[in-house]
Each structure stands twice: as structure tokens, then as C-alpha cells.
Amino acid sequence: MDWDKLRIFHAVADAGSLTHAGETLNLSQSAVSRQMRGLEESLNTTLFHRHARGLILTEQGELLFDATRAMIKRLDAATARIKDSEEEVFGELRVTTTIGFGSLWLAPRLARLYEKYPDLKIDLMLEERVLDLPMREADVAIRMKEPSQADLIRKRLMTVRMRLFATKEYLDLRGAPKRMEDLAHHRLICQNVRSTQVGAAASMVNALMSYEIDSLLTVNNYFGVLQATLNNLGIGVLPEYVANDFPQLIPLLEEADSGDIPVFLAYPEELRHSKRIGAFRDFVQDEISAYRKQVKNQRFE
Numbered sequence: 001m002d003w004d005k006l007r008i009f010h011a012v013a014d015a016g017s018l019t020h021a022g023e024t025l026n027l028s029q030s031a032v033s034r035q036m037r038g039l040e041e042s043l044n045t046t047l048f049h050r051h052a053r054g055l056i057l058t059e060q061g062e063l064l065f066d067a068t069r070a071m072i073k074r075l076d077a078a079t080a081r082i083k084d085s086e087e088e089v090f091g092e093l094r095v096t097t098t099i100g101f102g103s104l105w106l107a108p109r110l111a112r113l114y115e116k117y118p119d120l121k122i123d124l125m126l127e128e129r130v131l132d133l134p135m136r137e138a139d140v141a142i143r144m145k146e147p148s149q150a151d152l153i154r155k156r157l158m159t160v161r162m163r164l165f166a167t168k169e170y171l172d173l174r175g176a177p178k179r180m181e182d183l184a185h186h187r188l189i190c191q192n193v194r195s196t197q198v199g200a201a202a203s204m205v206n207a208l209m210s211y212e213i214d215s216l217l218t219v220n221n222y223f224g225v226l227q228a229t230l231n232n233l234g235i236g237v238l239p240e241y242v243a244n245d246f247p248q249l250i251p252l253l254e255e256a257d258s259g260d261i262p263v264f265l266a267y268p269e270e271l272r273h274s275k276r277i278g279a280f281r282d283f284v285q286d287e288i289s290a291y292r293k294q295v296k297n298q299r300f301e
Contacts, residue, residue: 090119100222162258187215187234
């Protein structure tokens with residue numbers, strides 16, 4: 001099958017318009033239309049329903065578009081590997097992680113990565129959905145459980161725990177809980193157990209709810225939980241690492257914590273030799289080493 005026709009078909013299907021596809025490809029509308037007719041004739045099928053408002057893919061067109069989309073992603077992967085064969089670290093790096101870890105731990109530390117590699121262009125995708133790394137929805141992932149997708153290189157980075165925190169101002173006003181039962185007299189700030197999150201965190205919140213807590217504020221991400229806690233609204237359920245960057249937060253009731261939650265870094269096997277991946281991996285490991293040293297020093301102070 002003629003790759004040039006497939007390339008043009010993909011642009012047309014993506015744009016939904018011969019004109020817009022032609023502008024993207026620097027081709028005239030008539031040239032694009034001629035190529036699409038030729039492709040339909042070679043396949044002996046109709047790929048588009050033509051309407052006044054644009055083009056809509058037929059069922060056969062959808063099948064071909066799925067195939068060309070996969071081909072484009074594989075070509076992007078090959079292009080990234082070719083570019084990374086140079087000694088310099090540059091170009092786009094798509095990083096996916098959870099909203100909590102990305103906003104509270106990773107993003108505040110990225111300045112040091114940019115200082116070392118100013119030509120990097122990082123696309124930080126924060127969401128709870130697990131993106132498909134082999135299909136290049138992202139280049140590298142940091143997840144709160146071991147990735148199950150095939151053909152991935154995985155590295156366990158560290159473990160974290162969810163803890164209860166409150167500010168000194170809040171505790172001066174409402175008093176510090178001495179035992180779990182005291183939580184009934186405080187407002188709890190947490191993620192809703194029905195929202196997508198690490199199972200250990202949801203289990204922790206479910207356990208806390210058993211103490212008949214009357215006042216509750218739920219937020220759909222940990223950045224919101226942090227902001228509410230810092231503003232003295234109550235006792236927040238937060239990852240333990242926030243204590244290093246927000247010393248005004250005081251940990252409470254160690255027996256309430258979630259237990260260890262593993263943190264993994266993963267990337268596709270085909271990007272094993274990527275300079276960008278290597279630079280990001282080393283940066284994260286260095287930051288984790290610094291974090292551990294800081295925690296150790298605080299324990300001995």
C-alpha cells in the first residue's frame with residue numbers, strides 16, 4: 001500500500017477536512033482529493049462520508065485510521081530514538097504521574113532538571129488514568145504501583161505513606177487528637193473514597209470514617225487537600241513527603257497511616273537508550289536520595 005497516500009489519509013481523517021489537511025501538508029485541496037480517490041479505488045471501498053460540514057469516517061475508514069494512528073506512534077518512537085542518538089539531551093519528554101505526586105513532589109523539583117538540561121521540553125501529564133506507554137501515550141511514568149503493561153523497564157524508586165497532618169494554628173484552636181476516637185471532634189479533609197486513587201489511601205480513609213467523623217471535606221486531588229489543610233480547615237490525609245516542603249504541617253496519630261505504598265518509574269523497552277529518559281531517571285533518583293537524606297537528618301535533630 002502506498003505510504004504517501006496513507007500519510008495523506010491520516011491527515012485528512014485527523015483534520016476532518018480536505019482543505020485543512022492540505023494546509024497541514026502544504027498540498028492543494030485538489031491534490032489531496034485526488035490521493036484519497038486513488039486510495040479508495042485501490043482498496044475498493046469508501047473511506048469517508050462527505051457532508052457539507054466536513055468528512056466523517058466510514059466503518060472501513062475508522063479501521064484504517066486506527067492502523068495509521070498506530071503507525072504514526074511507532075514512527076514517533078523511532079524518531080525519538082534517532083534524535084536521542086546524539087550526545088545532547090534535548091527535545092520533548094512526556095512524563096505522566098498522579099496528580100498528587102506530580103503537583104506536590106515532582107513539579108516543585110523540576111527547576112533543577114531544567115538547570116542541567118535547558119533544552120528539554122517537558123510535557124507533564126497529571127492524571128490518575130494509567131497511560132499506555134508501549135503505544136507512546138507518554139514516554140515515562142511514575143506510578144504508585146508496579147506497572148502491569150508488557151515491554152516496560154521498571155524501577156522501584158521508594159515507598160511513601162499517607163499520614164494525618166494539621167497546622168499548628170488549627171491545633172492551637174481545636175486541640176490535637178491524642179487517640180483515634182478524638183477524630184470525631186475534628187473536620188477530616190481527604191479524597192472521596194469513590195474517586196480514583198491508590199487502594200491503600202482509600203482503605204485508610206475508610207478506616208478513619210469508622211470513628212463517626214461528623215465534619216468532612218472531600219477534594220478530588222491531594223493538591224486541594226493540601227491547600228485546605230494549610231488554610232486551617234481541618235486535619236488532612238496527605239502523603240508523608242509534604243512535611244519536608246511544608247514544615248508548618250504537623251504529623252498526627254502515626255497509627256492511622258496507610259502503610260507502605262511503592263513508587264515505580266517505568267518506560268518502554270524501546271527507549272532504553274534514550275538520553276532524555278536517562279537524564280530524567282537520574283534526576284528523579286538524585287532527588288529521592290536528597291529527600292531520604294533530608295528525612296534522616298530531621299529524625300536526628
